Amino acid sequence: MTDVLLLTLVGGVVAVDGVAAVQSMLSRPLVVGWAVGMVVGAPMLGAQVGILLEIYLLVAIPSGGGRHPEGGTAAVVAVVAAAAVAPSPSALAVGVAGGLGWGWLAAMSQSALRHWNERRADTPEHHLDASEVARAQAAGLGLDFVRGAGLTLVGVLAARWIGPALVPGWPVGRGETYALMALGALTSLGVLLRGVAGTRGRAVLFGVGLTAGALLLGGSA
Helix, strand or coil, X not given: CHHHHHHHHHHHHHHHHHXXXXXCCCCCXXXXXXXXXXXXXXXXXXXXXXXXXXXXXXXXXXXXXXXXXXXXXXXXXXXXXXXXXXXXXXXXXXXXXXXXXXXXXXXXXXXXXXXXXXXXXXXXXXXXXXXXXXXXXXXXXXXXXXXXXXXXXXXXXXXXXXXXXXXXXXXXXXXXXXXXXXXXXXXHHHHHHHHHCCCHHHHHHHHHHHHHHHHHHHHCC
């Protein structure tokens, strides 16, 4: 039960860090995956899930009013889901799929919270003074933390319950699973390289680093 409470707190912190405040990059799946892996006793599996989710979500930039999967809470649930079925070959698939799905649910809740905050914002009939603005900001951050913590708690409990039911029908081995998950992530990676790697040299360096990391993690699976 202690680890569930700790993961719930982590979910609240990374939810706030992702968009509402700080944006320190601690909420990126790459970081959250490894940290949660340490909590559940599977740091390498957590790192693998985090890296795959990071690649999937690299193009999801939290700016403006766009809706993208929320990476931090998604990574918490993803690693817990993967650890719940480890050492099954399906662990990575269950983790990544569960994380992406939960990330979209988190994004929907984030959008709903934004609309609620808008209704509480300043209006032409009532201009907020400085103290009211400060209270509104504090309330918004607090609600975002509660949103992230609540979603994480439900997601962690659901992952530990549903994950094992998905294991028996998985048809391929661990290596093939890792390859399938990596192949799916290449779509997101291609979009990223098209927009960021403006020169061939940058693209080559990025590719070499990504390949080296994938081989290292794949060999440790």
